Amino acid sequence: MGGKAQDNMAEDLNWAVGGEAGDGIDSTGKIFAQALARAGRHVFTSKDFASRIRGGYTAYKIRTSVDKVQSVVDRLDILVALTQRTIDENLDELHEGSAIIYDGERSWDAEIPEEMTAVDVPLKSLAEEAGGAIMRNIVALGAACEITGFDVEYLDEALEKRFGGKGSKIVENNKEAARAGQEYVQENYDLDRLGYNIDTTDNDYVLLNGNEAIGMGALAAGCRFYAGYPITPATSIMEYLTERIEDYGGHVVQAEDELSAINMALGGARAGARAMTATSGAGIDLMTETFGLVATSETPLVIADVQRSGPSTGMPTKQEQGDLNMALYGGHGEVPRFVVAPTSITECFWKTVEAFNLAEKYQTPVFLVSDLAMSVTEQTFPPEAFDMDEVEIDRGKLVDEDEVDEWLDAQGHFRAHAVTEDGVSPRAIPGTTDAAHMSTGLEHDELGRRTEEEDERVHQVDKRNRKVETARENEDWDYREFGDPDADNLIISWGSNEGALIEALDYLKDDGIDVRVISVPYIFPRPDLTEEIEAAEETVVVECNATGQFADVIEHDVLTRVKRINKYTGVRFKADELADDISNKLAEEVPA
């Protein structure tokens, strides 16, 4: 091995497959990711894609290591390029030790920078020999195994998982295609000079994305009714639940629009089911119409917003954390609500479970704010990260027939909006004898009947707001913390930037910069960061939007100025890039 090979001995390997949308890029990438997970390696994936179904560049990228990986970096080691554009789009990330697998027999003349290793494999011909051109991507995976010294048998396991349902013949053909790619490279290339090495472990990991984690969290939490309208990148929650919810006696309905979806979910919740809807972009605008009704009728509802780049149709397949203000303030009038923003894929699961409990305990809408980056990223975890025994269900003040009496007024009416000390009223669902009552979006009295009487109005507004205060006291609204707790530099983030920040810590440490990272999953109510910010010399708030919506909120809370790092290119933060941004930002003069 020469010097160049030494450079490539990084602990992590960055691999990608790219081509035209419709080329099967996604499933090819996923198969390789699964093979790596089978080998006991950690995987963190990301996707570049255009929203058109066919046509347009798309890529599936994998970062893998025996250690936990939770961010993308600006480096690409092995690229399977089905088109020239795949190479061109990634020139910045490719380096002199990179290998590019391509099919020289295809019509384009690959232009591969000289310093990189071009691995020309007749993908299509080899696939045809193995049983069909459709398997050319699998041939490429076999070639990638050979280049990296990765045992092709792990790939076999992933192929069995992917194609097992289609019969053993298909599985065997695919395995053969993979071997054809592997052998071709073995015979035609001298690979020692690349020096990549994929170690394996005995660990068993599961591989899933944020939307799957939200869907799984919903099922674990007892969600039985989901109403939604398709929109990228929220649809996969609906698809996940559609495939599974009926096993638990539930149902998913595709509504005619988001106005309907949220109202259907509200109906399900009033009927007593744990219900949810999820959307993104313009869908959350339509749902805003009903936020106030959910809040004043005191209906427990989980509304997931998988943020994408806006405004309007914006960049529908791109990352952004632009909806924080909407989640906090959306809707006319004053709408009590909770806003929870999971900071990782495991947290997508746990915060979903928590959202259902908060919704029922406080009979309030809960916004579960995730984002595109998390929704499409697949990451490995030990299965215990989703330990179902840890799932707790708290249905709050749901009353049964025996308890109804306590809540009747002198005329025998059920006080569904009873003014209580903690603000929470009893909740009775249809079928509960003697508890029939109306709820409404009109201001109402304790019985749910319209009123414009001044005292009643004030009592009801106060009681609804008191629920938030009760929750503020009784629930855990803490932040997550990483890095050096005593560092002078404080970095604050919300939502999905956490992984990139954790990895940025290592880069910063190498440069002699110590930082304390606070990752906030609760936007409302949220932790008071006054002490933390006062203890720090410098505070930087990191988020994927242009105006610094969370930074504004923090400044307002703490009555001081903070520095800001805002990314709104449509691409999530990368660990190495973020480390640079942080060190530059820390060096900047304090804003006036």
Added chain:
Amino acid sequence: MSSDVRFTDFKSDKQPTWCPGCGDFGTMNGMMKALANTGNDPDNTFVVAGIGCSGKIGTYMHSYALHGVHGRALPVGTGVKMARPDVEVMVAGGDGDGYSIGAGHFVHAVRRNVDMTYVVMDNRIYGLTKGQASPTSRSDFETSTTPEGPKQPPVNPLALALASGASFIAQSFSSDAMRHAEIVQEAIEHDGFGFVNVFSPCVTFNDVDTYDYFRDSLVDLEEEGHDPTDYEAAKEVILDADKEYQGVLYQDENSVPYHEQHGVTEDMSEIPDGAPEDAMDLVREFY
């Protein structure tokens, strides 16, 4: 369900504030009778009311109820019925609520064929907002916002329902108390989406579509020997713009309600105290 339910059990003790003589009184009475006659009681009934004078019905009736956002009553009713197939769901609202702001939901609720009842209190006017044109107003009907009339044909809600694949289409008149209650009862008993357009005159803002007008022009299909299961015959009466009909215009005898189509049978309000027993299988799927 108790057998001794009387229709007055569905009445709340809140006095209606509708104008004296408003058609909504009769419409509501018929709904309450039909609910009682079909063996329902307030504790197993869910009424979803739209926004408008008509929408106040949620307050004046006694049952589980939601009075929600203008135009969205049907989706709420759909959600209630999905989660609780055991509950009787009745949705009620105005012509503006159902055929204007909620028109999209109407089309899809009709074709979804969820087993619930939809009563539209059609007064051919916006009552609550004090007299503007509604989607069923005549093209020459002068209002504050249409001084020379809307100059567009009114929506034919029955035809809209038929074109959307309805399984039950009926029309009644609030002041023909007996027939109205009977027709709503048939809608409740129908296996699927029972739609009834009810002429409920607004005595304050509509001096064209009055009690007298309906009394004079209404043709009862039962007396005409109309066969509602005959699609062609139904089409003819539904598209007949010259007459106002009362009765069941169309009923699909082979209607299969949504719940049956989709195997939705469970009471979704009941869930375990923790994650479902086999929930770790959901995790293992991702190996």
